[in-house]
Amino acid sequence: MLQLQVTNSPFNESQVELLNRLLPSLTETQKIWLSGYISALHSAAETPSGTEPLTISTAATTDVISTAGQSAVSREVTVLFGSQTGNSQRLAGSLSRKLEEQGYQVTLASMNTFRPNGLKKVENLLLLVSTHGEGEPPDNARSFYEFLYSKRAPQLDNLRFSVLALGDTSYEFFCQTGKDFDQRLEELGGQRLTPRVDCDLDYDDQVTEWFKSVLSSLNGQSNAHTLAVEVVQAAESEESDYSRNNPFRAEVLENLNLNGRGSDRETRHLELSLEGSNLQFEPGDSLGVYPENHPELVDAIIEAMGWNSAETVPFNKKGEEGTLREALLYHYEITVLTKPLLEQAIQFSSASGLSELLAPGRQQDLKEYIQGRDLLDLVQDFGPWQAPARNFVTILRKLPARLYSIASSWKANPDEVHFTVRAVRYQAHGRDRYGVCSVHCAERVQPGGTLPIYIQHNPNFKLPANSDVPIIMIGPGTGVAPFRSFLEEREELGAQGKSWLIYGDRHFVTDFLYQTDWQRMLNDGVLTKLDVAFSRDTEEKVYVQHRIMEKSREIYEWLKEGAHIYICGDEKHMAHDVHSALITVIQVEGGISLEEAAAYLEDMQQQGRYQRDVY
């Protein structure tokens, strides 16, 4: 057996030293016991309770790679995923199980736990990855992504691969990370098993198509289609009958504004009943909520197009239909413009403006036009239209669910789920604009009414399995929501681990979300420390990263004690600033270089000790 080193394992120096001291001293029985213990720990941490644990074997814990290549026709498949909210991870897991059933030897791993120097030996690689923000990889794909683009990336002449890219066509850099991986693997010498598939928000059909191609090209599976459908279904259905494709209509128990009078913000706290749904979740999971479009916007579009709101139109490709007004209220996305939508709309527009906008060389104009505009703008700007409603609606995207971090613990309130949503209202292009789901929740959802919901498990944002481990939670604004769930859970479990919440918003008096909850938890000792930053109360704006810098020494001490760090909230500014602040803390307090500090944090991320749920 090979000697563990920092360079050939995911462990740091002190861990390697401890392991190398311990491992040779173990008897055979002890080794067997320990391996069982660790995998049990692992599945407890990674999978929701009550579900069949998914066997995740990483290259680091099992030596699959070294035994690969035993059979001439490769029955070995490596499935790697890069996932922020859990979609590609869930799909990867489901695909892996199906492949195993078919007799494949599957190595399933998240990209950051996969040992990159094992890549050279991989023959079949299936890579599922989402894209974030401005074309960026998810947190757990970042290190692998950088490796592939580095000089250390190996030549991969024996590799057959295929990429499934998840994304959203309303973003400029749609599926960019998937595209990057696809291109890079080819550059390194890999051969495509089957072409990359780029998925939009409503991804089921595209995913099925990709699975089908993958399965048939791997080994000429004749029943590939059936299997592919099963894979997608299995990825959705879990402990409950309800899922993304079959949402549960949850009764609204409570819907209140958390911002005090005088605030320029409105943040809703909703409590829903899960009674009868069998839905379960863990702290860190998200709630998918299907909203309804704003009736004013729907009516304005119908009027602008001269349509009849009672006309019967299809709701989807499955043949369900109903009135046009219902279709636009509940089934189709009308608040976001995408390039594919505009391209398809050309067929209905008798003006030349639209095709001119889509002409080659006008990408910048197109990007600017799409930004902040909705379907009403489109129909007003590029009329006259020759567009029968029942044809036009088919070019619209399905109204997608919105994901919100769950703000309650299932263990503490098993029949309820709480979530936190900030109403988005702004002016753009001369008109009031409303966030679809947030304003729906703020204005049109009353206690006693219902919301169609499902649970989206997020394995990448989880409390430490060991409840004695200290946690540092950084969550300004609505980013604080999952930490209410974390702390409720720890309270329910009687956890002994220390906890530290760093919160911020604009004004202390009106914007301190869940203030009395935190005060009670502090008082009861459930929460050990609470630091707050209110940016608009002082002349100089103070944010959470300033509090982190102020408490630099203490943060570092907690890290040395093994604390996990969690960040939730705004990705663009906050998560970036907090990341830099943490590196500075580690650099200054650890007396190391900037590069070493960055590597330290990277290492924490690898170990699952630095987790982010940012959006």
Add this chain to the structure above:
Amino acid sequence: MANNEVVKPIGGPPSDVEHIKIESNYLRGALVETLRNPITGGLPEDDNRLLKFHGSYMQDDRDLRTERDRQKLEPAYQFMLRVVIPGGVMTSAQWLVMDDLAHKYGNGTLRITTRQAFQMHGVLKWNLKKTIRSINDTLMTTLAACGDVNRNVMSNPNPYQSEVHAEVNEWARKVSDHLSPRTPAYHEIWLDGEKVVDSLADGAEVEPIYGPVYLPRKFKIGMAVPPSNDVDVFSQDLGFIAIVEEGKLIGFNVSVGGGMGMTHGDTSTYPQLGRVIGFCRPEQLLDVSEKTVTIQRDYGNRSVRKNARFKYTIDRHGIEWFVSELHERLGWQLEAARSYHFDHNGERYGWVKGTNGKWNLSLYIQSGRIHDQDNNPLMTGLREIAKIHTGDFRLTPNQNLIIANVTSAKKGKITELAKQYGLTDGAHHSALRRSALSCVAFPTCGLAMAEAERYLPSLLDKLEVVLDKVGLRDEEINIRMTGCPNSCARPALGEISFIGKSLGRYNMYLGAGFAGDRLNKIYKENIDETEILETLEPIIHRYASERNTGEHFGDFVIRAGYVKAVTNGLNFHD
């Protein structure tokens, strides 16, 4: 103290507040830490008790309390800051600082209190220190504006007799300084003073007058210059009545044992008027004040706070005991009281020329609240005046304002500004409204049981209709309203008074003396607005038709048999 040794301080275990005081290390408590706690905008109860001595109360917006609780927000904690202004006299520069602070840290309003002090409302915990420091920088203080110490010393701002006024006011200032707490805690906490090492084992040296536990309860001193009794001298724990002969101040009659506060349903509590016990020379004033305070310090009830005011100490032991104890401590005796005469306790509005040739403009300020309203930019107007005014501002005991000591040269400009911003002497209001007094009550006061400042104006609207009908619009009648029986607006001295019982309900009192020389008596209990109007209308009608020449409303209701005259606070409840 030879013949008084038989009288022992009242027994019983010390009240909670006494414990807080003794453990506070001269008013420090944990204030430095709790003020800094960023998780709550409030303070723990113990520190809030101590904060009062520093001139501030923690309050919250009571209108929002239930709503915020549902929103998982703590109450909208905010702080009231009270500024000590002896005799209510302040400079233009000080006015401008207060105006600025009210906008920067407060709720954009200032309130003239019934003790000639200034209150700011709505200051957040994080801004307390900056605000107090700015107040201190402009040579004012909040120390001892509240708490179990001597409070703001009132004095008559009478513009007719300004030379005497100036002299009396100077004495008010001296008394205030003399009785100001000496603890360095104020400096340490608010002004970043060096922490003074507690090398003094003997508490008496830190607080030579108060000692380590201060007084059993608040202590109030007021100085009147007859014939005006606008300070309500008999409502004070210790009152001084200026005696003027041939335009010269020769000394003061001393009145002791007055006080307004009581508790609903507890007849061991009652309002009381001070009793005149003798006369002292101006140079003896500080000595009399100090020794009176020390007697209350030693004999006041420290077990039951609602019986702790000086009036109960005196009534328990008897006035003769007190005089004898005072003489004992003074080492000399008061002279016999001189004659004096009060004829009113209200204001004289409008421009009046003082004996020094300077002009004084008395403005009517409803409920003492200085703010800008849509059609009434009062606060802006006063700020504009303060920018050019070279004299002073005087806050009156009736919560009004005098622009005082205006030179003939500035009179025109100030008249113009007053007109431009709609500042008024209240001439267009009924005399009833001009004499009205109310406390703050909702939404900021934690003690309020009913509305006062926000409600009284609309009640007056309805009463004015009645007065107009019978031609009494210009008849001065003192009307007062407080939201609770703690009696900040001295309601026991209103010819018509209302003390809040619960939202929309009041006890109604009638029959106080027009010059603040007789307490009123309860007439109706727990009545709402309809009953208030139904009750008062026939009485006002009868008053209009049956009163004797010059007979005040408070005297009439007694003669007509509506209430019995209260001759002593001890029979207030009879």
